[in-house]
Amino acid sequence: MRRVFSQILNLFFPARCPVCNEIGQRHLHLCEQCEKSVERVTDRCLGCGLPRTGCRCSHNNFSLCLASPFLYKDNVRNAIHRFKFGGETDLSTYFGKEMAECVAFEFGDVKFDVITCVPQTKRKRRKRGYNQSALLAKQISRELSVPFNELLLFKTRETADQHDLRGKDRLKNLKNAFAAENEDAVNxxxxxxCDDIKTTGATLNECRKTLLKAxxxxxxxxxxxxxxEKIT
Ligand SMILES: [Zn+2]
Ligand SMILES: [Zn+2]
Structure with missing residues (x-):
């Protein structure tokens, strides 16, 4: 019965490969072609999250303790765009599952008390209607059975989009832009x-520092x- 139901459902809402968006694949798995072509991060450096061969830690004065499943390239990049700007919020199920597996692999011996996400300003939330990082964090919370709390950090002011800025301006833009909402929940x-993409790592670093300070x-x-790639 369940199978019939899922077949009928499929007729109206065909399952798609999460990355290339082609019809005919199961929702939570990549199609054969994407499975072969998608670039995953293997042998990662936890300081910058990149493969050791492309480690950029010597360019930063911070270490992120970061584990991410994919390189931001090609179809993964397109899929993240659809997730972030195209309203395809259900992609958080697939991405969250991959992130949870990656976290379990790298930090399997760490007992997390809580999962949180990089906060959005109210303006952005209104514009987009959702915080994509919160959707990812929620999914990881389900996968790892660790509670999710969106209210650990908040944005103290509106900031320019990081991807419109370069070099030192990126750091300046974020200076004191985050604060701990509830120190008791952090202490x-x-x-x-969680966040969607790590570019230079400046955003994650600011949020991480704020939590540690709290x-x-x-x-x-x-x-x-x-x-x-190198981001200047
Ligand atoms: Zn595919
Ligand atoms: Zn590194």
Whole structure:
């Protein structure tokens, strides 16, 4: 009965490959072609989240404790765009599952108390209607059975979009832009922080620093993807 129901459902809402969006694949799995072509991060450096061969830690004065499943390239990049700007919020199910597997692989011996996400300003939330990082965090919370709390951090002011800025302006833009919303919920806690993409890592670093300053015991990070190229 269940199978018939799912076949009927499929007729109206055909399952698609999450990455290339082709019809005919199961929702939570890549199609054969994407499985072969998608670039996953293997042998990662936890400081910058990149493969060790492309480690960029020497360019930063921070370490992120970051584990992300994919490189931000090609079809993964397109899929993240559809997720972020095209309203395809159900992609959080697939991405969240991949992120949870990656976190379990790298931080399997860490006992997280809470999962949170990079906050959005109210203006952006109104414009987009959802916080994509919160959707990812919620899915990871389900997969790892760790509670999700969206209210650990908040944005103290509106900031320019990071991708419109370069170099030092990126750091300046974020300076003191985040604050801990509820220090009691942060103090002494081991926290997993989620975002969609890691570009230079400036946003994750600011959020992570804010949580640690508010008394967090440890903060690890995860994103869907990490940008492999040099960002100036
Ligand atoms: Zn595909
Ligand atoms: Zn590194």
């Amino acid at each position: 002494g806690k081991t926290i997993l922080l 008394g967090a015991k440890a903060v690890c990070c995860t994103t869907v993807a990490v940008t492999p």
